[in-house]
Amino acid sequence: MIRDAIDNKIIELIKKNEKISNSEISRLLGIREAEIAERIQNFSDTRSKILLVDDEIDTLLPLKLSLEAEDYLVMGASNGFEALELAKANIPDLILLDIMMPGMDGYEVCAHLKKDPVMKNIPVIMLTAKDAVREKVKGLDIGADDYVTKPFNLNELKARIKSVMRRFGDQ
Amino acid sequence: MRIRSELIIFFLVISVLPLSAVVYISYNYSEGAIRDSVRATLSGATENTGNAIENWMDARKDDIRVISQLNVAVESPKEQFKDYIKIFENEHQGVYREFYMLDPSGNITFSDIDRTGNEGQKSYFQEALRGNIYVSDVSLSNISDTPEIIITGPVRKNGETVGVLAARVSLENLYRIIEKIDIGKSGEVFIVNQDGDIIFHKNRSRILQENINNNFAVKEVTYEKNGINEYVNYKGQKVLGSYYWLPLYRWGLIVEKNIDEAYVGVLILGKVMVAISLFAVMGVVFFAVVISGNITRPIKSLEEGSMGLLRGNFKPIPVTSVNEIGRLTELFNSMAGELLEIRKKLEAKIELANKDLEEKNKELTCANEELKKLDELKSDFLSLVSHELKTPLSSMKISAEHLESEENIDNATRKELLSIIIRNIDRQTRLINDILDLSKIEAGKTELHLENVSIREIADASFENIKQIANKKNISIILDIPNDLSSVMADREKLIIVLNNLFENALKFTSGGGSIILSAAEDSNSIEVSMKDTGIGMEKEKLEKIFDKFYQVDSSSRRKTGGCGLGLSISSGIIRAHDSVINVESEPGKGSTFSFKLKKG
Incomplete structure (x- = not known):
């Protein structure tokens, strides 16, 4: 688990004063209290983190629920920029990435991830309604580790997630 | 090969070969004639000279015969005879060196140079005493060391031989006779006796000093033959030698002429023939060049014109003659003009066709682009339709599967998932309706x-x-x-x-x-x-x-x-x-x- 500078500051504050409240930390660091709570919860969370990126809220929500039921810690992003920010801040164990999104599409997000020295090792599974072979090839060429076309079977997706994670865990 | 070269070779072949044959035959004939002429001239000259020598010698014998029969020689006192002889010698300047008389015993009884002595053993004395006019062998004068002969004749008185008249005759006079023969610079004239000894030669020192009987002409003449032949002389030079036997005096007259000098006419003839041949060849080449130039120049012009026609920068060829080539040039000019016209028309047509093709090509390119765009649109359209149809399906499926698989779902979540399903069914229905509407509209229905x-x-x-x-x-x-x-x-x-x-x-x-x-x-x-x-x-x-x-x-x-x-x-x-x-x-x-x-x- 990789921690960023904010996490380190929070840990320092807790070390100084074990009884410090979340609101106090929020005030001292100028960060929302909800985020402080989430970060503190993450310190002790050993679940695998999955970043789920899809502009369709109606897809994002049920998928998040399903994966959380599988005991994953799921973060959602509805566009490419948000996805890159979250990925950088949290370094998830896996990214489920939709391709057709406004602004920055999934190909661009994947390309950015694979260029970044830290994030390039995060496995990426492309999720998309595009099922032409050339699009699959394009996604794999850019650096995606797997490719699942919509509509998919939830169990199949879960199995692929485990497979990819296992492969990367071994590495 | 160029026509010009071919023509030159042709002219050379048809003119030089016959010319060479003519020259060769002429040369051979002329050479034979010249050789014959030279040989005839030389043998004629030799014979004439031989005759002249004989005549001269006969005259000397006659002189002795006449003087020996004169009264003044027999009857008159010695002084008177001496005077006569002096006058005679003066008349024959340089011919006689001495007149003298011998008694039957061989004693010299009279000498115009007052010499005394006995020559009774000499054959010329004994032959004369027998009544013959006799000519001695050539000998060298004791006084002048020059060749001379002694001619003797009997002196008779009342039919009886009372003595012998002898005269020493200088042969120097023969030089005057033989110098008339043309022997060139290195030729030789000499006289040999029957033994092959030189008795007369321009080089006086050789007289009676050398025997050259190994010489072809000497051999022949000492066999008393006359003739002319080519042989190598005693100097080792090849010569043309003519020989003539003087039987009365047993002398052989030999005239030798260096073969090159003798046949200089042949050499000159050869040179003249070569010069004529060369001149003829040069003349033929010159005329061939000129004629072939005249023939090929218009052809060359035609060739250049053709090239010009081919390259598209044709200029009419000047017509320089009225012969076939001139007419051909005129025809070519008019033909080229027509061709150029046709070419221009064709080029214009090609240009038009090209423009047309270019336009068609552009149209095709545009159509192709349009088709590509249409194809892209179609792909894009299919991709979009696929995406638009599958996305709501995907949402519905995930929600439904989650609802199915999870038992402990709170009511709020359950409601949320169901509303997602309903919302996406609506969305999909709307999309399908839109597509159907559009299909109807497009089909005009x-x-x-x-x-x-x-x-x-x-x-x-x-x-x-x-x-x-x-x-x-x-x-x-x-x-x-x-x-x-x-x-x-x-x-x-x-x-x-x-x-x-x-x-x-x-x-x-x-x-x-x-x-x-x-x-x-x-x-x-x-x-x-x-x-x-x-x-x-x-x-x-x-x-x-x-x-x-x-x-x-x-x-x-x-x-x-x-x-x-x-x-x-x-x-x-x-x-x-x-x-x-x-x-x-x-x-x-x-x-x-x-x-x-x-x-x-």
């Missing part, structure tokens, strides 16, 4: 239920549909429709769809705080409905395409703006079904205005 429709009523209905979104986006909608506006003849439901689509489109591209004005105005026949927004507007080149299926001004704006690009296509199709068109005016940053006219009811 739109059924219109025409009736009198109030624009106000339609506008209100449509406004109801979109007011929630407008409020959410903080966009004000203004309906500027006069209350007394006439009704139009239209399909109510479809017209609502048109207005809905136009509103949705305007809402998509208008940001918060903006406004959309729906207005209507009538003229005598029709009512014009306009919708003006304060949205982002578009460039002119995009205006033509906005009614295409699935066309998005900016493909990345699809999700941001919603819809899948079918609304304007459907609306345009519906208005077209009403025998009208949707017009659009737009400018980037200044909003767009969509308008259409409908017939009054």
Whole structure:
């Protein structure tokens, strides 16, 4: 688990004063209290983190629920920029990435991830309604580790997630 | 090979070969004739000289015969005879060296140089005493060391020989005779006796000193033969030698001439022949060059003209002769002119054809581009349809699967998941309806239920549909429709769809705080409905395409703006079904205005 500078500051504050409240930390660091709570919860969370990126809220929500039921810690992003920010801040164990999104599409997000020295090792599974072979090839060429076309079977997706994670865990 | 070279070779062959043959034969004949002539001349000269020598010698013998029979020699006192002899010697200047008389015993009884002695043993004395005129062998004078002979004759008195008259005769006089023979620079004339001893030679020191009987001519002449032949002389030089036997004196006269000098005429003839041949060859070459030049020059001009014709820079060839080539040149010029004309026409045609082809090519390229675009559009369209159909399916499936697999789901979550499913069913239904509508419109199967429709009523209905979104986006909608506006003849439901689509489109591209004005105005026949927004507007080149299926001004704006690009296509199709068109005016940053006219009811 990789921690960023904010996490380190929070840990320092807790070390100084074990009884410090979340609101106090929020005030001292100028960060929302909800985020402080989430970060503190993450310190002790050993679940695998999955970043789920899809502009369709109606897809994002049920998928998040399903994966959380599988005991994953799921973060959602509805566009490419948000996805890159979250990925950088949290370094998830896996990214489920939709391709057709406004602004920055999934190909661009994947390309950015694979260029970044830290994030390039995060496995990426492309999720998309595009099922032409050339699009699959394009996604794999850019650096995606797997490719699942919509509509998919939830169990199949879960199995692929485990497979990819296992492969990367071994590495 | 060039014609000129061929002609030169041809002329050389037809002229030089016969010429060479003629020269060769002439030379051979002439050479033989010259040789014969030279030999004849030399042998003639030798014979003449031999005769002259004989005559001269005969004269000397006659002199002795005459003097020996004179009274003055027999009868007169010695002094008187001496005077006579002196006078005689003077008359024959240099011929006689001495006259003397011998008695029958051989004693010299008289000498005009007062010499004494006895020569009784000498053969010339004994022969004369027998009554013969005798000529001695050649000997060298004791006094002058020059060759001389002694001629003796008997002196008779009363029929009886009383003594012998002898005269020493210098042979120097023979030089005068033989010098008349042309022997050249290195030729030799000499006389040999029967033994082969030289008894007369220009080089006096050789006289009676050398025997050259190994010489061919000497051998021949000592066999008393006359003749002429070529042989190598005692000097080792090849000579033409003529020999003549003087039988009375047993002398052989030999005239030798260096063979080259003798046959100088042959050499000159050879040189002349070679010179003539060379001159002839040069003349032939010169004439061949000139003639071939005359022949090939117009051909060369024709060749250059042909090349010019080939390269397209033809200039008429000057006609320099009236012969066949001249006529050929004229023909060529006229033919070339015609060819150039044809070429120009052909080039013009080719140019036209090329232009035509280029245009066709451009058209084809454009058509190809269009086809490519169409193909891309088709792919894009399929991809979009696929995406648009699958996305809601995917949402529904995940939600349904989650509901099915998880037992402990709280009510709120369950409700949320169900509403996702319902919402996506609606979305998919709408999309399918849109696609079906559009298919009908495109197939021309739109059924219109025409009736009198109030624009106000339609506008209100449509406004109801979109007011929630407008409020959410903080966009004000203004309906500027006069209350007394006439009704139009239209399909109510479809017209609502048109207005809905136009509103949705305007809402998509208008940001918060903006406004959309729906207005209507009538003229005598029709009512014009306009919708003006304060949205982002578009460039002119995009205006033509906005009614295409699935066309998005900016493909990345699809999700941001919603819809899948079918609304304007459907609306345009519906208005077209009403025998009208949707017009659009737009400018980037200044909003767009969509308008259409409908017939009054």
